[in-house]
Amino acid sequence: MVLLHGNDYCDKFSAEIFLKDFWGSLSDLNIFLISNAYVFLNNERLTGHRLLDFGCSPNLLGEIIAPERFTDIVMADLSPSNLDIIRRWMDGQKINFKWDHMLKFAAESCVMQMCQSGLKRKIAHLKTSVKKLVNCDAKKELPLGPDYVEAFDVVFTSFCLGSAAKSVAEYKQFLKNVASLLPSGGHLVMCGALNQMAYIVDNKRFHHLKLSMSDVKDALCNAQFEILEYEFECITLPESEPPEYSVFVLLAIKV
Template sequence: MLWENSRDGTKRMDPQRWFQRAIAAGNLLYVLSYRQSQHIPRPLGQPKTIQQWVHDRIQSSDLSFSERLTGHRLLDFGCGPALCGMITTPERFTDIVMADIAPSNLDTIKRWMDGEEINFNWDQILRLTAELAGAKSVSEWTERKISHLKTSVKKLVTCDVTEKLPLGPDYAEAFDVVFTSFCIGCAAKSIAEYKQFLENISSLLKTGGHLLIRGALNASAYTVDNKMFHHLSLSTSDVKDALCSAQFEVLEYKSEYFPIAMPHCEATEYGVFVLLARKI
């Protein structure tokens, strides 16, 4: 159970299960905020403070977009029902499309954009991101970010990474930047498919456009609420070779390993990576 009953009869989230679920879902921002508040031992190779570790990546290409990125049209591919990929999008991106295979996920985002209540409050994530980004006024930063998202997200569309044109012919070579987070490894059943799916995503980018990927390493499966889901076990060389095969040049690559054994995985460390590549 993700939720447990407290002594006063109310329900509260079981923090350990919440932490495990966040890792399984690849929500690093949630994981790191939880680690910071609970003083959980640091991942291997992690700097002294969680605050500095996340801040460094906000300044590079982990939770934010590198200064190398140009243009104004951006695609969040496989966005799920989440805003975490777009919260730190530079405001120069004024034409954003969010895409997911599940219409229900897109409906959740639409309801948030329309001001309706949804079953997740993004305020805490926005505040944390503002603080880590060094905002002088957290409230002003948050208000500006919400306004930017609600005016810049122009369309919510369905996508299918297994198709050669994942968004259909209207979006061929349409974007300056494609961002995808923990998506391709969940869909691909083999390295060959992983390469093909990267080629499919490449069709959405202009020549010289940038691809920003977050993903998992050494994970062959993950569980959410006791349900097991497939993930293709990948190494750093697998990822880089696949990108080369799909005619991408890797510009930046960073990875981090957590000494946590994921369920149904032989590896004793669960890795995450973020990379920036250019279509050639």
């Protein structure tokens, strides 16, 4: 089976099947990501109201668990079809996926204590706080293009850089490019995979760089980040190669 990568996401990646297979139920992976990323995004050390979700895929993970003080959110992805799923949902159009189970789990497990009316309010807040959907490319020195000169307060990124980079050297450079979107004192919340080499969506194999935690730490140091906290866990996922690998969530500050 051909290993897909890069611009293959623009015409060979099925956003709807990805959502169904990876986010259609509350797997151990999803529970780990939601629970830990929520803690880090709601950490009292994070300030400001501008949040960038870099490499968002067709997913609302970062937006669902972000505190409501983030009122200026930009969602960015390489694939136009991924952004189109988000755009259609925001416009109230019908898509073949619902995020209700994620919202409810986040509400129950993260002590958000939302009733049904609170969940509706959260959805309404998401649709007003996401200000822009833009294309991004981690390979570029200006990954959002030259129009974005204002820095963000927080960058959230989930599995993007490991999928984009073909080598550890590229991973370091791509993280450095993303770091340029944060000022000194800005925060990064990053989710990623360790020792994963590929994952399957719609019977298509997509590349993932095999990384160790040491590789990730070196890349963060190279991009002038200091890790404040991190968590990792071993996961079994049939759609992954190998099916047993580790995932991490970390909080870092740009120094």
